[in-house]
Amino acid sequence: MAYLEIRDFRKNFGQCEVLKGVSLSVEQGEAVSVIGSSGSGKTTLLRCIDFLETPDSGEMVLEGETLFSADGRRARESELREKRLNFGLVFQSFHLFPQYTVRKNVTLAPSLLLNARAKAYGKSLTARGVRGSALRAAVKKFRADGRREIEEDAEALLKRTELSQKANNYPAELSGGQQQRVAIARALALKPKVLLFDEPTSALDPVLTGEVVKVLRALKEEGCTMIIVTHEMRFAEKVSDKVAFMADGAIEEIGAPAEIFGDPKSEKLKKFLTEPEETEERV
Amino acid sequence: MFAKIIGELCIGFLTTLEIFALTLVFALPLGLVVCFAATRKFAPVRYLTRGVIWIVRGTPLMLQLLIVCYGPGLMGLPPVREPMIAVIVAFSLNYACYFAEIYRGGIAAVSAGQWEAGKALGLSRGRIFMRIVFPQVIKRILPPMSNEVITLVKDTSLANTIAVAEIIRCARNLTGTYAVDIMIPLLYAGAFYLVFVGLLTVVFNRLEKKLRG
Numbered sequence A: 001m002a003y004l005e006i007r008d009f010r011k012n013f014g015q016c017e018v019l020k021g022v023s024l025s026v027e028q029g030e031a032v033s034v035i036g037s038s039g040s041g042k043t044t045l046l047r048c049i050d051f052l053e054t055p056d057s058g059e060m061v062l063e064g065e066t067l068f069s070a071d072g073r074r075a076r077e078s079e080l081r082e083k084r085l086n087f088g089l090v091f092q093s094f095h096l097f098p099q100y101t102v103r104k105n106v107t108l109a110p111s112l113l114l115n116a117r118a119k120a121y122g123k124s125l126t127a128r129g130v131r132g133s134a135l136r137a138a139v140k141k142f143r144a145d146g147r148r149e150i151e152e153d154a155e156a157l158l159k160r161t162e163l164s165q166k167a168n169n170y171p172a173e174l175s176g177g178q179q180q181r182v183a184i185a186r187a188l189a190l191k192p193k194v195l196l197f198d199e200p201t202s203a204l205d206p207v208l209t210g211e212v213v214k215v216l217r218a219l220k221e222e223g224c225t226m227i228i229v230t231h232e233m234r235f236a237e238k239v240s241d242k243v244a245f246m247a248d249g250a251i252e253e254i255g256a257p258a259e260i261f262g263d264p265k266s267e268k269l270k271k272f273l274t275e276p277e278e279t280e281e282r283v
Numbered sequence B: 001m002f003a004k005i006i007g008e009l010c011i012g013f014l015t016t017l018e019i020f021a022l023t024l025v026f027a028l029p030l031g032l033v034v035c036f037a038a039t040r041k042f043a044p045v046r047y048l049t050r051g052v053i054w055i056v057r058g059t060p061l062m063l064q065l066l067i068v069c070y071g072p073g074l075m076g077l078p079p080v081r082e083p084m085i086a087v088i089v090a091f092s093l094n095y096a097c098y099f100a101e102i103y104r105g106g107i108a109a110v111s112a113g114q115w116e117a118g119k120a121l122g123l124s125r126g127r128i129f130m131r132i133v134f135p136q137v138i139k140r141i142l143p144p145m146s147n148e149v150i151t152l153v154k155d156t157s158l159a160n161t162i163a164v165a166e167i168i169r170c171a172r173n174l175t176g177t178y179a180v181d182i183m184i185p186l187l188y189a190g191a192f193y194l195v196f197v198g199l200l201t202v203v204f205n206r207l208e209k210k211l212r213g
């Protein structure tokens, strides 16, 4: 079985059938590009994977563990949060937190999660009979260690995304490319198993696209597992191991970049490749 | 005599400040609660809350003050002994409803993307609200809030209708005590308001600058 298996994802919004049974398997360290025209369901697929939408049917298995199975049961919010941490989603329009510096954008979520973990750790110690000052000292050390790790990780991530100079700047002071790199660093800070990118470059001009693509390439080389929805055909062709072409809520064709771009089979793909969309969508 | 009048007015102004401060302490958080209730998915709570907001904003604060003060006694309940309590209750409720509407606008203005980004990072709704959304709301609502707060400074004078000795009531009493023209202490009282509102304006301007920068 593949590292990540998505089986028969279906999703309706009212009468509108947006995903009509999407299956996709991704191996560890693999980069899969998803291409397809606007409205074909690419964003919805990523959102379903990241538990931001609930598929009406289908299942998802990561590392042999069933993360999602449409059985009509509504998962608890805390359960969803836990599962979401397996994935890191990077949005088309960044959605950075404007009131925080670049560094804080990256460290905020890990710090908040550390608080929760420290509380749980304290409880587990109490259950084992640790009390009083020993308990407080242990929890304090847990927090301090966690804090240090978060800060070190953040510095390393900012370096990787070439943002060390901007660590103390606010998002509004950055270019689009820098903002998107912050968003990538922010997603990486939680050490997700699979990275999901929703058109990470379509809000950027070509020069800025280049710097983001560079980061994506580096991630690929480091062995990150990624699903990248993109309009950058060159990127999809050069960097990804597999390209999936989506049309009308289904994966119409999937294969190695050379097959998809060099020898497209389906009519829809041929048409898509010869008549690229004039204007890039902004959803 | 001038010093004595100013001294008495100072005492009255302390009561004014007390009403002002206590109202803010209760109404600011209560407004947030009212705002959440008014935007609940669960329709009965939503409509009930919006009905309350409608009534509170649709009737004079003076009337609400009288109802809170004398209503319980008239309905056979234990009467409100301390008019100051009635003042704080009526003012807090009234201002909470105004604040709720300001919060609502501010929260709606924060893009859905901020919630999504927080969710995608595995944060709970409460955390997202407190750490990501609310700080942005504060920045946006500061101008309308400063307006309401300044209005509150002057609304405190309504408390004199139920015999709370805030500054206006003090000023009126002084005419009897010192046999001065009624206008004199009232004009002095006006100066107290002006100075205080001036200070608040400076504070709000600073805050706005700080949050923007």
Ligand SMILES: Nc1ncnc2c1ncn2[C@@H]1O[C@H](COP(=O)(O)OP(=O)(O)O)[C@@H](O)[C@H]1O
Pocket (backbone or CB within 6 Å): A013, A016, A018, A036, A037, A038, A039, A040, A041, A042, A043, A044, A045, A281, A283
């Ligand atoms: N929350 C929603 N409610 C209703 N319709 C939606 C919603 N999200 C997406 N859709 C519809 O689903 C279709 C696919 O959307 P999307 O997944 O964003 O496509 P893509 O990312 O490939 O452009 C579109 O027709 C869109 O209008």
Ligand SMILES: [Mg+2]
Pocket (backbone or CB within 6 Å): A042, A043, A044, A198, A283
């Ligand atoms: Mg999309």
